[in-house]
Amino acid sequence: MKPSEREEEYVARVEFDRKKKFEEEKHRKLAGDEKNRLKELHYMMCPKCGMELIEIDYKNIKIDKCSECEGIWLDAGELEAVSKLEKTGFDKLLSVFKK
Numbered sequence: 001m002k003p004s005e006r007e008e009e010y011v012a013r014v015e016f017d018r019k020k021k022f023e024e025e026k027h028r029k030l031a032g033d034e035k036n037r038l039k040e041l042h043y044m045m046c047p048k049c050g051m052e053l054i055e056i057d058y059k060n061i062k063i064d065k066c067s068e069c070e071g072i073w074l075d076a077g078e079l080e081a082v083s084k085l086e087k088t089g090f091d092k093l094l095s096v097f098k099k
């Protein structure tokens with residue numbers, strides 16, 4: 001191989017790597033956009049029936065209750081927080097949702 005050919009090969013490879021990185025970055029960004037799109041679509045919607053959730057704040061525990069199927073949903077760490085409530089506190093929490 002002549003020195004000029006070797007250089008052309010090198011330039012082409014660098015160009016390929018640059019474009020490949022650009023595409024990979026684009027794909028990563030796409031995945032992020034898709035995540036955001038899904039989050040916007042599902043935020044505060046019941047995971048079971050898709051209707052709106054009603055959020056109540058009780059002793060700094062935010063609990064989401066479905067306005068349709070009445071399922072109750074907890075965020076990360078909230079199950080532990082609920083489990084630490086006294087029995088009376090737990091009963092009060094449930095009474096918030098009573099009809």
Ligand SMILES: [Zn+2]
Nearest residue numbers: 046049066069
């Ligand atoms: Zn529901």
